[in-house]
Amino acid sequence: MKQKFIYAIAILFLAVVAIVFLQDEEPTSQQEAKQDTSVNSQSLKKSEEVKIHIIDIGQGDAILVQSKEDAYLIDGGNKGKGDDVLDYLHEQNVDHLTAVISTHPDADHIGGLAEVIRGIEVQSVYAPKVSHTTEAFKQFLLAVKEKSLKIKSVTSGGSISTNTSNLTLDFLGPTKDYSKSDLNDWSAVLQVTHGDKKFLLTGDAETPAERDMLTAGLLGPVDVLKVSHHGAAEATNKAFLDVVKPHLAAISVGEGNRYKHPTKDTLNRLKDANAKIYRTDQHGSIIFVSNGKNIIVKVER
Numbered sequence: 643m644k645q646k647f648i649y650a651i652a653i654l655f656l657a658v659v660a661i662v663f664l665q666d667e668e669p670t671s672q673q674e675a676k677q678d679t680s681v682n683s684q685s686l687k688k689s690e691e692v693k694i695h696i697i698d699i700g701q702g703d704a705i706l707v708q709s710k711e712d713a714y715l716i717d718g719g720n721k722g723k724g725d726d727v728l729d730y731l732h733e734q735n736v737d738h739l740t741a742v743i744s745t746h747p748d749a750d751h752i753g754g755l756a757e758v759i760r761g762i763e764v765q766s767v768y769a770p771k772v773s774h775t776t777e778a779f780k781q782f783l784l785a786v787k788e789k790s791l792k793i794k795s796v797t798s799g800g801s802i803s804t805n806t807s808n809l810t811l812d813f814l815g816p817t818k819d820y821s822k823s824d825l826n827d828w829s830a831v832l833q834v835t836h837g838d839k840k841f842l843l844t845g846d847a848e849t850p851a852e853r854d855m856l857t858a859g860l861l862g863p864v865d866v867l868k869v870s871h872h873g874a875a876e877a878t879n880k881a882f883l884d885v886v887k888p889h890l891a892a893i894s895v896g897e898g899n900r901y902k903h904p905t906k907d908t909l910n911r912l913k914d915a916n917a918k919i920y921r922t923d924q925h926g927s928i929i930f931v932s933n934g935k936n937i938i939v940k941v942e943r
């Protein structure tokens with residue numbers, strides 16, 4: 643009788659150990675498969691994530707599109723911000739860039755790119771076919787030359803190849819040549835598609851560029867809009883928002899900037915369009931994490 647009791651205790655003990663052990667184990671492939679089809683955003687599988695970082699570099703733009711296989715940098719902030727961008731890339735464990743995209747030659751976008759190109763391995767460089775006489779633009783060209791790279795022209799209909807499954811990068815703009823007196827409409831407009839999720843990165847494209855993309859039938863609903871020209875009134879028109887219909891909007895803008903960006907008009911238009919607004923001057927760097935089905939937003943503050 644006593645022996646039976648000891649056996650029972652032993653079996654019970656083994657059962658408890660087995661349960662604890664099984665719970666500690668890695669999830670089985672069946673469990674993983676179940677998690678992948680779940681709508682729960684907590685189930686993002688690291689290797690399939692694409693992160694879009696709106697890097698807080700004050701007034702200007704610097705955006706990182708990052709997957710396990712690829713990293714793309716769109717603009718590098720003002721002159722002197724290149725080192726901050728490089729620091730950010732290192733923090734994110736980015737040691738090479740699949741491509742650098744300069745949206746247009748204005749200093750608050752191209753200013754930091756020379757430092758970035760000199761400071762990290764870059765595979766290719768894209769820019770619209772428009773030049774500028776500023777020192778920032780000259781330094782950008784010089785850095786590209788030093789690295790024995792050639793600038794690939796951005797035009798509407800072009801795309802960038804990726805090594806990431808379910809990730810495509812398509813240029814929607816510029817749809818044509820604009821006046822060289824205002825470079826904003828020349829902006830490379832990039833649509834990033836990851837699975838079912840779409841991100842529209844508009845540089846500083848203003849009303850004429852928005853109208854031309856609409857007329858050409860290039861625009862459609864997106865999940866995330868990187869708001870054009872730091873929230874200036876001359877962009878992000880109602881006609882544009884009626885088609886693009888973003889749920890989430892990010893404004894890259896410096897605190898207390900002298901341009902008074904973003905304007906009330908633009909903020910109101912975004913609110914009327916039911917877009918949730920994130921701003922680098924209030925939230926710091928903003929990261930949109932996509933698994934192709936869901937997006938979660940992480941902010942620095």
Ligand SMILES: [Zn+2]
Nearest residue numbers: 702750846871
């Ligand atoms: Zn700008």
